[in-house]
Amino acid sequence: MELKQLLAIAARExxxxxxxxxxxxxALVFTVLALVIAFFGGAQQGAVGFRSVEFTxxxxxxxxxxxxxxxxxLLGFDAIVGERERGSLDLLLSMPITRFELLIGKYLGLAxxxxxxxxxxxxxxxxxxxxKLDAEGCYHYVGFMASSILLGLVFxxxxxxxxxxxxxxxxxSGLAIATWFFFVLVFDxxxxxxxxxxxxxxxxxxxxxxxxxxxxxxxRVLNVFTLDELRASYGLAxxxxxxxxxxxxxxxxMLAWIAGPLTLASWRFRR
Amino acid sequence: xxxxxxxxxxxxxxxxxxxxxxxxxxxxxDIRAGELFGLxxxxxxxxxxxxxxxxxxIPVSDxxxxxxxxxxxxxxxxxxxxRVGYLPxxxxxxxxxxxxxxxxxxxxxxxxxxxxxDAALERVGLSPAADRRxxxxxxxxxxxxxxxxxxxxNPRILFLDEPTTGLDADAIRGFHDVLRGLxxxxxxxxxxxxxxxxxxxxxxxxAILVDGRVRAEGSVQSLxxxxxxPLSVTVAVRLDGAARVAAAIQPLAVAAVVVRGRELSAGCxxxxxMAMLDALAGVxxxxxxxxxxxxxxxxxxxxxxxxxxxxxx
Numbered sequence: 001m002e003l004k005q006l007l008a009i010a011a012r013e014x015x016x017x018x019x020x021x022x023x024x025x026x027a028l029v030f031t032v033l034a035l036v037i038a039f040f041g042g043a044q045q046g047a048v049g050f051r052s053v054e055f056t057x058x059x060x061x062x063x064x065x066x067x068x069x070x071x072x073x074l075l076g077f078d079a080i081v082g083e084r085e086r087g088s089l090d091l092l093l094s095m096p097i098t099r100f101e102l103l104i105g106k107y108l109g110l111a112x113x114x115x116x117x118x119x120x121x122x123x124x125x126x127x128x129x130x131x132k133l134d135a136e137g138c139y140h141y142v143g144f145m146a147s148s149i150l151l152g153l154v155f156x157x158x159x160x161x162x163x164x165x166x167x168x169x170x171x172x173s174g175l176a177i178a179t180w181f182f183f184v185l186v187f188d189x190x191x192x193x194x195x196x197x198x199x200x201x202x203x204x205x206x207x208x209x210x211x212x213x214x215x216x217x218x219x220r221v222l223n224v225f226t227l228d229e230l231r232a233s234y235g236l237a238x239x240x241x242x243x244x245x246x247x248x249x250x251x252x253x254m255l256a257w258i259a260g261p262l263t264l265a266s267w268r269f270r271r
Numbered sequence: 272x273x274x275x276x277x278x279x280x281x282x283x284x285x286x287x288x289x290x291x292x293x294x295x296x297x298x299x300x301d302i303r304a305g306e307l308f309g310l311x312x313x314x315x316x317x318x319x320x321x322x323x324x325x326x327x328x329i330p331v332s333d334x335x336x337x338x339x340x341x342x343x344x345x346x347x348x349x350x351x352x353x354r355v356g357y358l359p360x361x362x363x364x365x366x367x368x369x370x371x372x373x374x375x376x377x378x379x380x381x382x383x384x385x386x387x388x389d390a391a392l393e394r395v396g397l398s399p400a401a402d403r404r405x406x407x408x409x410x411x412x413x414x415x416x417x418x419x420x421x422x423x424x425n426p427r428i429l430f431l432d433e434p435t436t437g438l439d440a441d442a443i444r445g446f447h448d449v450l451r452g453l454x455x456x457x458x459x460x461x462x463x464x465x466x467x468x469x470x471x472x473x474x475x476x477x478a479i480l481v482d483g484r485v486r487a488e489g490s491v492q493s494l495x496x497x498x499x500x501p502l503s504v505t506v507a508v509r510l511d512g513a514a515r516v517a518a519a520i521q522p523l524a525v526a527a528v529v530v531r532g533r534e535l536s537a538g539c540x541x542x543x544x545m546a547m548l549d550a551l552a553g554v555x556x557x558x559x560x561x562x563x564x565x566x567x568x569x570x571x572x573x574x575x576x577x578x579x580x581x582x583x584x
Contacts, residue, residue: 008379012365019367088363091420094326095380096352 005097006105013109017075023117026071030121033063038129050129053137057144060122061223064148065216068118069155070180075114076159077176079106080269081166099269107160107262114152119145143247147222147254154215154257155180161261164269187214208244215257222250277340279304279428279459280325285334287320287483294320296483297334304427307450307460309470309477311572317483318463319360322432325461326357338428353381356426360433360463362417366406370397370416373405374423383424391419396445410437418446422453429453431462435469447473471568481576491568498574500566501525501538504547508533512557519554523547533559 017023037059042051050056080103083089092102122145126138133141159176166172191210211217225245244250280302287295295317302308312318323329325336327343336343341351364373374388392398395415405413414437421429435443450473453460464470470477471491478488487494504524508516510533517528517535523546524537539547544563551558566574 004382005380008376012368012376016365016367086363087359087361088365090323090326090328090359091357091362091417092380093328094352094355094357094359095377096349096382097380098349 001098001101002096005095006101006108009092009097009102009105010109010112013079013106014112017110017113022075023113023120026114026117027121027124029067030118031124033067034060034122034125035128037063038125050132053129053133053140056129057140057223060144061220064151065220066184068148068152069184069216072114072152072155073159073162073176073180076107076110076156077163077166077172078169079110079160080163080265081169081172082163085169100266103160103164103266103269104262107156110156110160111153114156115149118149118152122148144223147219147251150251150254150258151215151219154254154261155183157258157261157265161265161268164265183214183216188217208241212244212253215254218250218253218257221245222247222254225250276304278302278337279306279339280308280461281337282321282325283335285321285324285336286332287317287324287329288332294483295324298480298483298485300478300485300488302459302461303475304459305454305457306475307454307462307473309474310461310463310480311467311470311477311568312480313576316480316576318480319432320483321480322430322461322463326355326430327352353424354427356421356423356429358414358417358421358429358431358434360436362413362420364405364413364416364420366404369402369404370408370412370419371401373416374419377420378423381424387423388419391422394422394449395419396442411439411442414438415442415446418449422449425456426458428459429461431460433463433465435464435466443469467568467572477568479572479575487571487575491571494568494571494575495566496541498566498571499540500570500574501540502544502566503564504537504539505562505564506535506537506551506558507560508535508557509559512554516551516554516557519550520547523550539563 034056038050038056040048041055041059042048078085080089083092093099097105122141126133126141126145129141130138158179162175162179163172166175191207195207211221225247278301280300282298282300285295285298286293298317298321310318310321320329324331325338325343327336327348330344338348338351338355341347343351365376368376370392371388374391375385378385378388389398389401392401395418397412397415397419400408400412405416408416414434418431418434421431435446438446450460462470462474474491476488476490477494479486479494487497489497504520506516506520513530513533513535517530520535520537520539521528523539523543525540526538529536537547548561548563551561
């Protein structure tokens, strides 16, 4: 693998997202939403203003779990199929570069764009909130940002895998939306449905393990278990065994969720 | 160009199947180092598929392709790619980049120093627009930028797919000037074009693809000689001489002599050319001018691609 070529592809992808203001737009969305949640999240309970970092993170987790997968899938679904459909893929592949390098280069460029927009968006809010945050609050908030980035990278990996497999952009976008729908909306409902329907006879013991099959759930658990206040308030925490609740283990699961679809994409793209 | 040199590009029994469709069927070709080789055929004849296989973009279903002796499906081909330039048909570039940035991007991919970009831009006449975004380029400018990209790294072999698409007359002339320079440098050029007149005067040899097979291969002159097409004789006559001239040449014409005012046209077999000229000398007083034209590449192409009689290839 030649790093120079790979980085050239990554740099072009990143620059493209900077120039078309994608990074700026996503950062602004994150900033505005995070500020609104931080200061007005408790309005329904009759309180306005910053309450606590735990409360803010809990609200942001609910937001990010919907938003981040969607943004990542929309960012990556045409990474390969878009080049193919526009007719630029042949020219790229005629260069002294392997398909694997092209794929990873594209992924890294898009991943950097997403990481920068997330850090800029949520980081700006952290700066604004910094007078109200102690060291532990900062630590938790940074952990939340890191896990949000991981969540985005997972769904970006899935998106690139879809892109390498799809015949055209229309199908790739459809598959990306279906993927979002499945992991963010359907998966948990099906699990809970099975659990309730069988009166807890099926799935009760293996439920925590089944949650690891959904990166959105892994992200939720990762954030819930790092905050004591949230752990108590989330019913999910009571069914999740302590041995699975290690941030390192959950982080590793997220990394596996990044590597898996990328490996699949590489295999599919080589064929 | 030496015919005893190993071929720059060699294809052996190359076949490509898409489902039940055989897009390329048992193609054998040797393209010599330093020659300008034309590849012509109707849409769907298999030119683009053959091009893509020669560049290693899609695998062959059967057979073998070598560029400079290296198999295109092997890992060693990566190094050869650095010496190959490719201009695809309808080149698509990145609108958000400027012309110079586009070339720098491709230069990095090819491992070519960034300083080569300015020379390439200069060569295709795009230096004044180098810092403008590609989104503002005309189709011809994009094509020239694509050509500049293909020239990066001083390639030894150039694959040009419809390279003059979208170019105006001046740009086409400029393109051929660059091509002439490249040929003097010994660059092997493989080129397709729908404008056969453009190839006719420039290619050393060409291959005509019909339904995925090479129907004919050789120099334009050798194809003319193999295809038994008549020469075209056009005679300008003086005021009332048309009937006399027509009567004199009709026995030697392959079909009825066509009279349009003071101009007569007739087809004539190559071996009857001198007899036809003798006949015209016999009515010299009525003849103002004579033009004898070889069959064009277009005539040869249609003769070969439509006729089933040309089994010699």
